[in-house]
Amino acid sequence: MSEFVTGHPSTHGDGYQLNTTNLFRQAVVTHPEQEIVFRDAAGAWRSTSYEATWRRVARTANMLDGIGVRAGDVVGVLDWNHLRHFELYWAIPGIGAVMLQMNLRLAADDLAYVVEHAGATVVCVDESLLGVAEDLAARCPQVRHWIVMSDRPPAEIETSLPDPLDHEALLARQDEEFGWPVIDETSAYSACYTTGTTGRPKGVFYSHRGIVLHTMMWAADQAVGDHDNVLLTTPMFHAQCWGLPQVAVYARARVVLPGRYSVEEIGVLAQAMVDYAVTVTNGAPAIFAPMLEYLRSLPEPPDLSRARMISGSTEPPLSLIRGFHDLTGASIIHGYGATETTPLVTSNRPKPSLEERLSEEQRWDLKRSQGLPVAGVDVRLLGSGGEFLPHDGKSAGEICIRGPWITESYWKSDDEGKFHRGYWRSGDIGVITSDGYLKITDRLKDVIKSGGEWISSIDLENALMGHPTVRQAAVVGAPHPRWQERPVALVVPEPGHEVDVDQLRTHLSATFAKWQLPDEVLVVGELPTTSVGKLDKKVLREEYADFYSGR
């Protein structure tokens, strides 16, 4: 660790706290007229302004204060990307409370655990999600108030929630001014729980300081300004919509809120891109791919050449990146992050030095990588021996991240194993090229640890599937008494072909070292998949847990 020193006193003072309230308050001073376009519960597009919204934010703050919400309290929100959700983004943290992001797709048990663990005492719920809330009510006795958000009068709303409050009826009685407090910037702004594949969800409590710095970084990283039109595609309960609502307001951009949408209604999003001349949005390939299909179906391809589409979750296929570019001029920009990182850690920007050195094909291919660390974070590769690895494009290690918006712990958890010398351990395995670009090669749980070295199951699978006789392949690490783990390969033959295991081993030897080769290559009829059709490694790992010990 580095030495910590205190230098000469400054005359700047430290009285000016980094509060999210300032982002919106200052935007209203310079751009009161800036537009917020939103889709209401009935699916109609409507328009309001920064100034009018800020007055509703103040009403919401007065309402929360009126029902007894105090600094440090936790208020849950169960909503789509609606205007009221956007207002709560400012009102709840603005009074010093914590906005708990409730993932409406979680199982009721897990969601109840999140509400209880975070200590939420008030929950704001959109009318369309009353069923989810009602499932929670009995399991969450510490919730004092359920606030129902709807465009309809309270008399028309039927719910079994205990003593429901009506959001709009309460707001109508409130003042349009609020005496915003100055909040100690290390206080929590919001909370989001990770949905890990193992164990209970884990809580990240973001600070005002972390959110403001992440906002300033992103606005600079993507050059977002008041001439931008920002569409919030990522659900607003996922790591505060990746911070894009705050970036939009900081930049005084036009905000476009699509309300409730689904992949089945992709036209809502795709048409919004065109109708509101969207220049910045965020999402995943699973959303962007059908969006591209929709745009292809239009009589004329739209001009979206100013659009930067920040794409997370998984590596975007080259066909998607080039497809958007060729049809509309839009740029798909791959970014990497997680709930624990607020989330932006890398973004894929082409460096000027590479534009000269790389061929056109290489430049396209580079766009699939996770990109360069954004300014303000330290990204390192942790080797299996606990040392940091060089950036040579070959040394693969666990991606570790440190910075002012990276979590340093989980809420009420002693999961020390997820942290290393001030860095958060992502569980992802990657390399960093000598040009500085991060490339994820594996999930840590998919890596095979053999004799203190790592073997990439994904690389082996890709190589096996590159052979003409193989249709599908899976490689898992089976526990081994001597080597810790050894790779076992399972292959499904291409119809009409026979798999020759020796031939396959020779094929793999061309690119892999001898110790990396699977000791066993088993031919199978099919491989297990998850409910969404992805290869289910968890099942295979269980199946082959005793492969060596059982012999």
Add this chain to the structure above:
Amino acid sequence: MSEFVTGHPSTHGDGYQLNTTNLFRQAVVTHPEQEIVFRDAAGAWRSTSYEATWRRVARTANMLDGIGVRAGDVVGVLDWNHLRHFELYWAIPGIGAVMLQMNLRLAADDLAYVVEHAGATVVCVDESLLGVAEDLAARCPQVRHWIVMSDRPPAEIETSLPDPLDHEALLARQDEEFGWPVIDETSAYSACYTTGTTGRPKGVFYSHRGIVLHTMMWAADQAVGDHDNVLLTTPMFHAQCWGLPQVAVYARARVVLPGRYSVEEIGVLAQAMVDYAVTVTNGAPAIFAPMLEYLRSLPEPPDLSRARMISGSTEPPLSLIRGFHDLTGASIIHGYGATETTPLVTSNRPKPSLEERLSEEQRWDLKRSQGLPVAGVDVRLLGSGGEFLPHDGKSAGEICIRGPWITESYWKSDDEGKFHRGYWRSGDIGVITSDGYLKITDRLKDVIKSGGEWISSIDLENALMGHPTVRQAAVVGAPHPRWQERPVALVVPEPGHEVDVDQLRTHLSATFAKWQLPDEVLVVGELPTTSVGKLDKKVLREEYADFYSGR
């Protein structure tokens, strides 16, 4: 004042301090190859990289450590915009010491006062400024080390400085790695002294936190990125070159350092704009105007359409703004700030809503105003009664500024009158339009305070000079027993014209209220000017101090 509250603990922690060291350290990780172009002492342009420069920064840090500089110590720098000055920008604050910016144009007495008051114990001086340093040496006995920076071997350098150290000879012996400490972010990064027209210079000590936040803000405000070429025109001893060196490195841009230059050699700067395809620079109309003349003299007008030229100091004339645009496509962007504000407080960006509403002429005219407050600062107008005034384009008040990079005091000074409820009082008078644009109308010392109201001397002068018989006009506030001050006007007739005082008063009545009219209009042969040809109001104020009391 607002209530201060502490909310819920976050899991972000606050261990990651905002240190300027991180800006460069992280840029070297992603863009080691990025270029720094610099002009050496002999006037030759040379090139280096971020990585090579960072190694020299580490050597410089080791050198300073080796001669006993510790965290909290103050190191003065007396240099032009040379590469070594740029290296010291990172090395001195990087070890937790303070970089004292020494204005080489100050009188020796004032500069010695600054060095003593700030407590500098080491001074780094460029060979070309040895004369200035030698004048200081006897007056600054607490300076332990004078370090001479030169491209020539020590044996060739003649100086009367006591025991001079040779910068390059010391650097040659140092290690290229340095164990950078983590610095408490509220510690001072650098110090700069104001050169007020009255009293001794006053010290501002900028914090690491303030500098980093100002950097992040500016990078977003002007969309500076790694495809930009940034020319540092403003002297590096003026409010850390307005923060542009830090912005350039944060954005991983190409840096262009012009070394020593003067208005007489304007071709050096203007040609650099062309040769290095400069896209961002900073300066004042006094520099940009001759630069435009030079560019006009080229056989072909250069294409500088990507260039944003941040222009401070005084309001840029419309002829300069349009001249640059019409000849080269470059944008002159007026910004407002001061030593006390790091400095950026406003920047003149056209809002999207105005582009539709204003005519082309109005849009050009708007560019002369100080612009919109940048994100992160609060700008208010303080009325003569101590209240904040509305933003209506008419209410004129003293411009007051608050924010994380605005000074909250002066170093070792009890000048409380310069601060008001957490705001720094600029001494400038302005209005803010309902669109949010700041327009400076007067300096506070040029405003006439009459019966609790303010009269603008500049407005009166402009109106008088608008009359065909008047060549020059000056209006000063003469102390008055009843009204506190009353305006006295002095006019120099246009050659061949006779001034009719009654006619002038009728002329003024068209735009001014009766109580605002000067009680006396005196016809004079000439008006006193300063050494740089500006109207010397100070002399006039002294001359008319007893105008009413003496009667």
